[in-house]
Amino acid sequence: MTAAVRPVVRRAEGPGRAPRPGRPASGLAGLREVRWAAGSLACFALAALLGAAGGPPPLQWVLWAACYASGGWEPGAAGLRALRARVLDVDLLMVVAAVAAAAIGQRFDGGLLIVIFATSGALEAVATHRTEQSVRALLDLAPETATVLDDAGHEREVATGDLKPGDTVVVRPGERVGADGTVRAGASEVDQASITGESTPAVKGPGDEVYSGSVNGSGLLRVEVARPASESVVARIVALVEAASATKARTQLFIERLEQRYSVTVVAATVAFVVVPLLVTDWSFRRVLLEAMTFMIVASPCAVVLATMPPLLSAVALAGRHGVLVKSTVVLEQLAGITTVAFDKTGTLTAGRPEVTSVVAAAGWGRDEVVRLAAAAEAPSEHALGRAIAAAARRSKPEPGSGSGAGAAAAGAVEAQAGTFRALPGRGVEAVVAGAYVEVLSPRAASEATAGEAASDAGAWWRPVVGDAEAEGGTAVVVLADGTPVGVIAMRDRVRLDAPDAVARLAELTGRRPVLLTGDNLAAARQVAEQVGITDVAAGLLPEDKVAAVVARQAAGEVVMVVGDGVNDAPALAAANLGMAMGKSGSDVTLQVADGVIMRDALSTLPALMTVARRARRMVHQHLALASAVIVVLVGLDVAGHLPLPLGVAGHEGSTVVIGLNGLRLLRRRAWPEP
Incomplete structure (x- = not known):
């Protein structure tokens, strides 16, 4: 089933495909996988109705051909391309099984296989599309034009894509900020909930940073552009989530390696199902081929292949909507297994504004x-x-x-x-x-x-x-x-308001109290630790000391996540199993090294993210167990000779559809645990 999603992922990766500001996101009806699946289903229903009503056979043949072509041509073509590269794709097995079923007169059964197969492929495409669009839609927040103040004090309107660092932009009440920058004159309340997730507008004055796409309140602001549109916070969010969507978790990579060997095994077993009965029984060729096609269908690992990516991609998108950037699905897997969380002090547990x-x-x-x-x-x-x-x-x-x-x-x-x-x-x-x-x-x-x-x-x-x-x-x-x-x-400095609750929830999730690793003095570190509920404190640490502390815990069997913001935290973030950076206060090198970024510096998102990661991992395990159990049961029934082809198709492809739909549940907003 992976072939169905590959075109969507390639579109997400393409360098020229990012929507320009103001460009509306395409709907699900625009996905060709959805269109082909709908067309295949319509032709299947019409052909079945005509057959039941005794309609003209030529028209029935046309409708059956349209059903097979619309639902099977794309996975079939992808399978043939893979075959030319000496890779046996499970998609090709399904198409071959459907065509073979039709060839022996089982047009309805083969058509049902094609329809359900195309539907499950469309579901995977929808999961990837919604993951992509849920974050890429942020680009639509940025206005198409901005008002620039030239050296002579005259205003002129330019495209936001043409803004350069150093330009001064005038943002009037109610307008959206056209670029990331620093307020140089004026004061106002700016609603940046769509970027940082803050529920109330933030007061901005000279020296404060504002983000592209945020909405100005009642004041007039003059903003000096800090970076071009392609490097804005919103653009970085989109790039990071797209990169995460394009990566593959270790479980997914293992399944893909297994899929190739397993598919070859299924083909070999199918050939044996044809040859052996013809040699040792008096079964007709039609019956032998029907049994063999049933085996090929129920033994194919469609649901197993689909078990991993939908929940992980959905979790990445959900985290992005709540202000946490996860750079890859591998990170999400690692996050689910964290046993120890190590915090920096200044700018992490504290507000970073001493x-x-x-x-x-x-x-x-x-x-x-x-x-x-x-x-x-x-x-x-x-x-x-x-x-x-x-x-x-x-x-x-x-x-x-x-x-x-x-x-x-x-x-x-x-x-x-x-x-x-x-x-x-x-x-x-x-x-x-x-x-x-x-x-x-x-x-x-x-x-x-x-x-x-x-x-x-x-x-x-x-x-x-x-x-x-x-x-x-x-x-x-x-x-x-x-x-x-x-x-x-x-x-x-003052402790962040949400730090004590975040520390308590992380301790509950990991079974171990977080630790504090700081370069600050012991008295200041202990004072902050007492306020947030940390008892294990290491103070006066140089960057190399923080790395040594992380490595020592890893050697003791702990899986360590380090949360920090400064340049001095970067080595520890790189050494840890997982590094999380504070997005607002984090230095550029820390943001680059980290595996994830907390865009609005809300520590409460950490336990929520860990909960979602564990839920996604649990969902993957459930999917794999369900898919494997269905294959074992259906193959057992088929070998015993008690499995009609329609039941095999419904059981096998039905489990694939159920797994695809279940993976989409993490895209719901209520799937994010609120503090």
Whole structure:
């Protein structure tokens, strides 16, 4: 049955097939598999009615021929193409069986086989089509045109596909945002439920990010385009889900390998069913061929082949509609077997928006100078702590007459571009600002950088300050100018509202409490862990330490999923059995490395996704058990000589239809568990 779905998958993969904004999604009636199945059914019904009413035989023959051709030509052609590639396709077996049945006068039985076979193929095509369209329809949210403000302040209308990074777009009340970007002027409430799943409009002002397809509220916004339409959040969602739909789970790959060998076995057994009775019994050739065709039909693995992909593809589409991108069906299989969940702290369990709570400056330096110097160094950084320092610097004012050197030069230049910038994952950043070498480091990294000064009071003044900040559950960074500590900045983050419930539900699902792996200090880590219900805490970890912690758990037999957002989490996400990234706060490298992305940073979607993955896995196992049981029972009845061809067709193909329909149940919205 896999041939029926391949044309649909190829359309999803095709580079030029993505619908343009505003282009309506095609309906199910547009699927050629559905059209051919409907035509085959109509011809079958008319031919059967004419036969029962004693209608003209020539017309009956025409209708039977149309029934066989419309329902069987496409799988037959696909089977012949596969045969030329020396692959025996189960589709070809079904068509051959139907034609052979017609050849010995069993036109009704062969037609029934063709109709049910075409119907099950159409069901698989519908499953793939709905999976594709449920997410690709997001592209229709983006407007076809946008209003661009040129350098002279004049407005002009352009196609959204022509927008370039750096363009300024005017978004009036009630309009849809034409591209991903950053608000530069204005304030409004933006409804982005279709992108992130947030139930209430988000307040947006200067510096906030908005997404293509979201709806502006009552305010006027000027948005600077951040990326072209092909790289927008919506386009990435479509690309990732299409990629997931094109992949095959391990179970599916195993079944496809088994299908080839099994199909050859069925053909060999069918030949034996013809030859042996002719040699050892007095059966007529018609009876022998009828028994052989019945065996070929009931022994073919149609339902087994269809058992895996519909539920897995449906689960991928369902997750995409709820703001979770699963990059492949393999990931979905792995997710169902997770036994341990490891969380990062900042930006994952916490909101990722820490605020500066205190600043202590060295002698001769002002607090605002330290903040603004650190902000200038952190300007290119994506880290949440760097953004917090930059926000504090924007609120501060230069202290006239205070400080000297790099601090004075950096005062009032928060947005200054660092001459040289380098992120040090798990340690901090370093940059050249106003001619000075500036480092913003974690206490651990600062201790290593100032090891030679540890014995002097001047070199160690910052250590008690860091200790006090960490004892209060905060996070501290040390600012160094030309190797000398000039200030300590303390920050604190808040726990996500849904984190405690997500941790509790994950513990219930896996049978093991999640763990916390963080580069932050132990006091801050324990404070967050207590709030969310985690007891296993590992703090002060560098990226390589996080990887070592993950590998150690895997060596102990645990199947580990790591959830994180920062560059320093990327190695652990790659080392884990499964990596999930936070979509809003996640860095580009983390989003690239991760196996899945939580687009709206809602931790409550993790246990829901795991529940859906386990339901899909359970459904696959049920399908395989049902399909195998039906084959065994029908083959047993046929070998015993108690199985008429119509009953064999109805039992075998009926199980295929039931399995296809059951796999579609995960496309229902209520299949997603609500917290």
